[in-house]
Amino acid sequence: MHLDAKIPSGPLAEKWDKHKFDLKLVSPANKRKFNIIIVGTGLAGSSAAASLAELGYNIQSFCIQDSPRRAHSIAAQGGINAAKNYPNDGDSIHRLFYDTIKGGDFRSREANVYRLAQVSNQIIDHCVALGVPFAREYGGGLATRSFGGAQVSRTFYARGQTGQQLLLGAYSAMSRQIHLGKITMFPRREILDIILVDGKARGIIVRNLITGDIERYTAHAVILATGGYGNVFNLSTNAIASNATAIWKAYQKGALFANPCFTQIHPTCIPVHGTYQSKLTLMSESLRNDGRVWVPKKPGDKRAPEDIPEEQRSYYLEEKYPSFGNLVPRDVASRNAKEQCDAGRGVGDTGFSVYLDFHDAIKRMGEDAIRSKYGNLFQMYEKIVAENPYKTPMKIYPAVHYTMGGLWVDYNLMSNIPGLFVLGEANFSDHGANRLGASALMQGLADGYFVIPNTLGNYLAEQTLNPVETDHPSFQDSHSQALEKMHKLLAIKGKRTVDDFHKELGHVMWDNCGMQRNAKDLEKALELIPAIREEFWKNVTVPGNNDDFNQSLEKAYRVADFLELAELMVHDALARKESCGGHFREESQTDENEAKRDDKNYSHVAAWEYQGIESKPRLHKENLKFENVQLTQRSYK
Amino acid sequence: MSEKNISLTLRVWRQAGPHVKGQLITYHLDDVSTDMSFLEMIDVLNEKLTLRDEDPIAFDHDCREGICGMCGAVVDGQVHGPETATTLCQLHMRHFTDGDTIIVEPFRSRAFPIIKDLVVDRSGLDKIIQAGGYISASTGGSTDANAMPIPTQTAEEAMDAAACIGCGACVASCPNASAMLFAGAKVSQLALLPQGKAEREKRVWSIVHKMDELGFGNCSNERECEATCPKEISISHIARFNREFTRAAFVSREK
Ligand SMILES: Cc1cc2nc3c(=O)[nH]c(=O)nc-3n(C[C@H](O)[C@H](O)[C@H](O)COP(=O)(O)OP(=O)(O)OC[C@H]3O[C@@H](n4cnc5c(N)ncnc54)[C@H](O)[C@@H]3O)c2cc1C
Ligand code: FES
Numbered sequence: 001m002h003l004d005a006k007i008p009s010g011p012l013a014e015k016w017d018k019h020k021f022d023l024k025l026v027s028p029a030n031k032r033k034f035n036i037i038i039v040g041t042g043l044a045g046s047s048a049a050a051s052l053a054e055l056g057y058n059i060q061s062f063c064i065q066d067s068p069r070r071a072h073s074i075a076a077q078g079g080i081n082a083a084k085n086y087p088n089d090g091d092s093i094h095r096l097f098y099d100t101i102k103g104g105d106f107r108s109r110e111a112n113v114y115r116l117a118q119v120s121n122q123i124i125d126h127c128v129a130l131g132v133p134f135a136r137e138y139g140g141g142l143a144t145r146s147f148g149g150a151q152v153s154r155t156f157y158a159r160g161q162t163g164q165q166l167l168l169g170a171y172s173a174m175s176r177q178i179h180l181g182k183i184t185m186f187p188r189r190e191i192l193d194i195i196l197v198d199g200k201a202r203g204i205i206v207r208n209l210i211t212g213d214i215e216r217y218t219a220h221a222v223i224l225a226t227g228g229y230g231n232v233f234n235l236s237t238n239a240i241a242s243n244a245t246a247i248w249k250a251y252q253k254g255a256l257f258a259n260p261c262f263t264q265i266h267p268t269c270i271p272v273h274g275t276y277q278s279k280l281t282l283m284s285e286s287l288r289n290d291g292r293v294w295v296p297k298k299p300g301d302k303r304a305p306e307d308i309p310e311e312q313r314s315y316y317l318e319e320k321y322p323s324f325g326n327l328v329p330r331d332v333a334s335r336n337a338k339e340q341c342d343a344g345r346g347v348g349d350t351g352f353s354v355y356l357d358f359h360d361a362i363k364r365m366g367e368d369a370i371r372s373k374y375g376n377l378f379q380m381y382e383k384i385v386a387e388n389p390y391k392t393p394m395k396i397y398p399a400v401h402y403t404m405g406g407l408w409v410d411y412n413l414m415s416n417i418p419g420l421f422v423l424g425e426a427n428f429s430d431h432g433a434n435r436l437g438a439s440a441l442m443q444g445l446a447d448g449y450f451v452i453p454n455t456l457g458n459y460l461a462e463q464t465l466n467p468v469e470t471d472h473p474s475f476q477d478s479h480s481q482a483l484e485k486m487h488k489l490l491a492i493k494g495k496r497t498v499d500d501f502h503k504e505l506g507h508v509m510w511d512n513c514g515m516q517r518n519a520k521d522l523e524k525a526l527e528l529i530p531a532i533r534e535e536f537w538k539n540v541t542v543p544g545n546n547d548d549f550n551q552s553l554e555k556a557y558r559v560a561d562f563l564e565l566a567e568l569m570v571h572d573a574l575a576r577k578e579s580c581g582g583h584f585r586e587e588s589q590t591d592e593n594e595a596k597r598d599d600k601n602y603s604h605v606a607a608w609e610y611q612g613i614e615s616k617p618r619l620h621k622e623n624l625k626f627e628n629v630q631l632t633q634r635s636y637k
Numbered sequence: 638m639s640e641k642n643i644s645l646t647l648r649v650w651r652q653a654g655p656h657v658k659g660q661l662i663t664y665h666l667d668d669v670s671t672d673m674s675f676l677e678m679i680d681v682l683n684e685k686l687t688l689r690d691e692d693p694i695a696f697d698h699d700c701r702e703g704i705c706g707m708c709g710a711v712v713d714g715q716v717h718g719p720e721t722a723t724t725l726c727q728l729h730m731r732h733f734t735d736g737d738t739i740i741v742e743p744f745r746s747r748a749f750p751i752i753k754d755l756v757v758d759r760s761g762l763d764k765i766i767q768a769g770g771y772i773s774a775s776t777g778g779s780t781d782a783n784a785m786p787i788p789t790q791t792a793e794e795a796m797d798a799a800a801c802i803g804c805g806a807c808v809a810s811c812p813n814a815s816a817m818l819f820a821g822a823k824v825s826q827l828a829l830l831p832q833g834k835a836e837r838e839k840r841v842w843s844i845v846h847k848m849d850e851l852g853f854g855n856c857s858n859e860r861e862c863e864a865t866c867p868k869e870i871s872i873s874h875i876a877r878f879n880r881e882f883t884r885a886a887f888v889s890r891e892k
Pocket of ligand 1 (some may be wrong): 039040041042043044045062063064065068070071072073074075076077078079080162163189190191225226227228237238239242243244245246282284401402423424425426437438439440441442444
């Protein structure tokens with residue numbers, strides 16, 4: 001299979017403009033004739049729905065929650081990057097591009113990342129126009145803060161609720177189009193399959209989560225914006241319903257899955273505290289602007305933090321990385337926290353935490369200043385942990401947070417299945433092996449507001465798409481397969497719950513395919529996962545029926561897919577013998593224990609092709625070409 | 638975190654569907670860690686029910702960190718439970734005592750029909766926003782974000798209103814099933830910002846009519862909404878809503 005990323009020729013800075021000019025257009029009168037399905041209403045899906053509807057397309061939009069406003073994007077806290085250079089601190093499109101590609105450890109496409117940086121400024125303009133109440137300086141201009149992996153202040157924010165405010169902005173734009181009849185909204189629906197006709201994406205089937213009915217929808221193109229798959233690990237910062245089903249079904253229909261093992265472990269989360277725990281709560285990375293990370297110098301020191309004198313503390317990030325200090329990228333911060341805890345210097349009941357201390361910042365700026373910057377995060381921490389972070393340092397530990405991997409897409413955000421586009425966290429496109437903070441919101445909105453409105457039309461203009469009806473055999477087949485799968489799940493009536501299997505899978509993934517990976521553990525995982533899957537299909541118990549509101553069945557359906565996807569992630573991790581970004585192979589590290597890339601052998605996107613559940617997937621490589629940046633060993637010292 | 642375990646009696650509203658009768662069913666639960674969230678406690682109960690091949694309790698939830706607005710129930714008569722400024726998912730069991738009996742019911746409001754157990758239909762809230770809770774700015778035509786300075790104070794006030802998570806607690810706690818706090822927060826946010834000014838009359842009119850049409854009640858100043866709002870949205874936004882409405886009536890009469 002030849003993977004053509006369709007990257008436009010010409011100088012980097014001119015590619016997107018040139019491409020927009022080369023793309024075919026659909027005339028306004030003809031746009032009305034096209035029906036587009038968009039699955040997902042997070043930042044990517046809702047911004048795409050609104051923008052495409054504004055252009056005149058007829059949109060059918062789907063989400064799991066009872067309202068599009070509740071998509072997982074709502075939980076993003078810290079902020080969104082843009083190259084505005086309002087603080088006059090040396091930022092530029094080129095610098096944002098460079099930081100992002102370097103932060104991703106040189107495993108993403110130059111052209112995609114450059115375009116992202118280019119449209120970043122328009123995103124901020126548009127969000128302000130929609131009424132997003134970003135934080136402001138006293139003069140009335142927009143405020144910014146710094147985030148990991150950058151030495152400029154380019155992150156725009158709305159308190160600790162940036163995702164919420166950006167999503168509500170896109171949701172309001174969507175609401176306007178719903179009112180105008182250009183978007184039809186289908187909430188409480190979960191995708192069961194993607195329908196291909198003549199090899200092109202032409203529809204979907206979904207389960208109506210209230211009635212249990214399987215519903216069929218046709219379209220001229222299908223856009224997936226269903227988010228990331230971090231919940232493979234069971235415990236993550238993702239929302240409970242976040243799942244992989246849509247991209248997994250697409251993969252099984254022939255879409256390539258790129259870099260599935262690239263997972264981001266976020267350094268600042270509230271540590272795990274009990275077996276009943278259902279999710280991990282993130283404490284935004286922006287806290288590292290003012291909080292100082294430390295552990296006691298002496299292993300096993302159980303004194304209360306305030307009883308440990310300054311000279312007996314190790315501010316290990318500041319010591320080891322003087323120029324970036326507490327603001328090193330996430331993968332670096334996470335691995336260092338693990339290293340400290342593994343060496344016995346971890347704090348808290350479990351010994352699997354480090355301190356994030358605001359004492360000095362409060363002394364410098366006062367408690368009120370800290371409250372206005374991070375008030376809601378501090379409040380959230382106090383609710384969960386029952387400790388006051390203004391007085392006692394926070395305890396934090398890394399947790400699974402984001403998946404850089406996703407469906408392979410070309411420069412137009414189309415997968416290798418014609419007519420199947422993938423936006424947001426669900427695609428693999430822009431973050432390489434590690435995503436920088438505040439870049440996911442930027443990417444989701446770039447994809448939805450500014451990229452897809454240009455690239456979708458080109459696809460539609462080039463095709464002759466015959467009408468498709470919902471009684472087409474492709475629909476019939478998928479419908480009966482989905483129904484059969486549900487009947488099977490309900491009929492097993494075994495002895496273990498879905499959650500129980502999910503937890504077991506999560507442990508296997510965290511232990512063997514988590515923050516550090518090695519061939520031995522990965523090979524072990526390749527034996528464990530199929531065994532769990534086998535037992536799942538013999539011994540799970542799912543109460544209730546399929547033609548009813550049944551949350552156990554929803555969960556079972558999602559976990560069944562995680563049990564397959566996990567294996568693909570491990571295959572990918574095993575095949576990539578280098579370390580890069582969040583993918584740390586113990587066999588490949590520098591003398592200073594930093595990730596050591598192998599550009600000669602692994603400067604590629606690993607795109608996997610499905611070969612059946614029990615067979616090893618097939619690897620295709622898209623080689624990455626770097627013409628504008630020098631590949632360097634990342635250093636944040 | 639000083640964890641301990643408590644035992645509880647739960648009386649939970651069980652209702653198989655919209656058109657069948659529901660009732661409170663009693664469950665006993667031991668070894669509830671006080672570090673658990675309320676929803677984790679229900680998870681534990683649901684695991685037990687599942688293993689007994691009984692139907693687990695249906696409840697809405699997603700983010701479990703107090704921001705998506707998906708969760709919500711009435712706990713011992715209080716919407717989102719006994720803690721102020723807290724969604725159900727952020728309520729922790731440390732606020733309960735060993736031996737407590739806790740009654741858990743869905744949001745009770747004529748505006749929110751029951752779907753199953755604790756799950757209700759809050760789509761009316763989306764319809765209110767669709768009626769006008771937006772600024773009609775299409776993608777692509779915006780001026781530079783800093784072209785229009787907005788005083789910090791104004792931006793902060795708009796943000797206070799925009800913090801609404803749309804959970805519907807205000808409606809559920811209001812004896813009149815009024816959505817004035819929800820709608821007021823949105824109208825207020827957009828009225829405060831210069832970008833929202835162009836459509837302010839139309840917006841408030843459409844929203845008021847939509848609320849009437851959907852059967853949400855009027856505000857009679859009970860202030861229950863403000864007391865239960867997990868984001869502590871102030872009723873001053875209802876006051877601004879009312880001023881906007883009066884102003885809109887005046888402006889449009891002049892036309
Ligand atoms: C706690 C937290 C904080 C974060 N903070 C930041 C930050 O400060 N800055 C930043 O840049 N990034 C941040 N991120 C990352 C960022 O929020 C996400 O990557 C981004 O929001 C993903 O957006 P999305 O539109 O791709 O998908 P999502 O927001 O995940 O939306 C997915 C949508 O798809 C729907 N869907 C999913 N599966 C199905 C299915 N099977 N059938 C039908 N519909 C389906 C869902 O209902 C939903 O509408 C954070 C992430 C987390 C977890
Ligand atoms: S589950 Fe999201 S607010 Fe409670």
